[in-house]
Amino acid sequence: MSEAERYVxxxxxxxxxxxxxxxxxxxxxxxxxxxxxxxxxxxxERGGAWFRSxxxxxxxxxxxxxxxxxxxxxxxxxxxxxxxxxxxxEHGVNAVPDDHPFDGKRHCxxxxxxxxxxxxxxx
Numbered sequence: 254m255s256e257a258e259r260y261v262x263x264x265x266x267x268x269x270x271x272x273x274x275x276x277x278x279x280x281x282x283x284x285x286x287x288x289x290x291x292x293x294x295x296x297x298e299r300g301g302a303w304f305r306s307x308x309x310x311x312x313x314x315x316x317x318x319x320x321x322x323x324x325x326x327x328x329x330x331x332x333x334x335x336x337x338x339x340x341x342x343e344h345g346v347n348a349v350p351d352d353h354p355f356d357g358k359r360h361c362x363x364x365x366x367x368x369x370x371x372x373x374x375x376x
Contacts, residue, residue: 264310265327267369269301270319276366277302277313284344285329285337287311321368330376334359337373348373 269277281287287304300315309329331337338348341363348361359375 264303264312266312266314267322267327267365268316268319269313269365269367269369271300271315271317273313273315273367274300274302280346280365281311281313284341284346319367321364321370323368323370326362326370326372328355328360328372328374330358330374332376334373334375 278289281302281304282289285304285306287306287309290303290305290310292301292303301313303313304311306329309327311327338361341348346363348363350359350361354360355372355374361373363371363373365371
C-alpha cells in the first residue's frame, strides 16, 4: 500500500449549538438531500446528527462553546447543481458564487443555519 492509499477520509465534523438538531435536519437532510444516519447508541446522548450521501459523511456535533466555522469548510461536489442552488435560494439560503472556477467547475459558498461555511461545486 502506498502512502497515498493509506488514508481515506471517513467523515467531516462540524460543530452546531445545543438544540440545533432540527434545524440541521431541515438544512442537511431536506435542502441538501443528505440521508440522516442513526448515531451509535452510546453517542446519542451527546446530541448532534450524522448525514451521508454516497461517500460523503458529515457529522454534526454539539459544542457548548459553539463558534461557526467561517473559513474552514467542507466542499461538496453536487449533481444537479443549478436545481440545488435554486432550492436553497427559494428557502432563503444565500449562495455566493465564486467567479474563479474550482478545477474548471462553477462553485459557490453557503452557510448552514448556524453560520458554518459550506462550499458547493458543480459536479
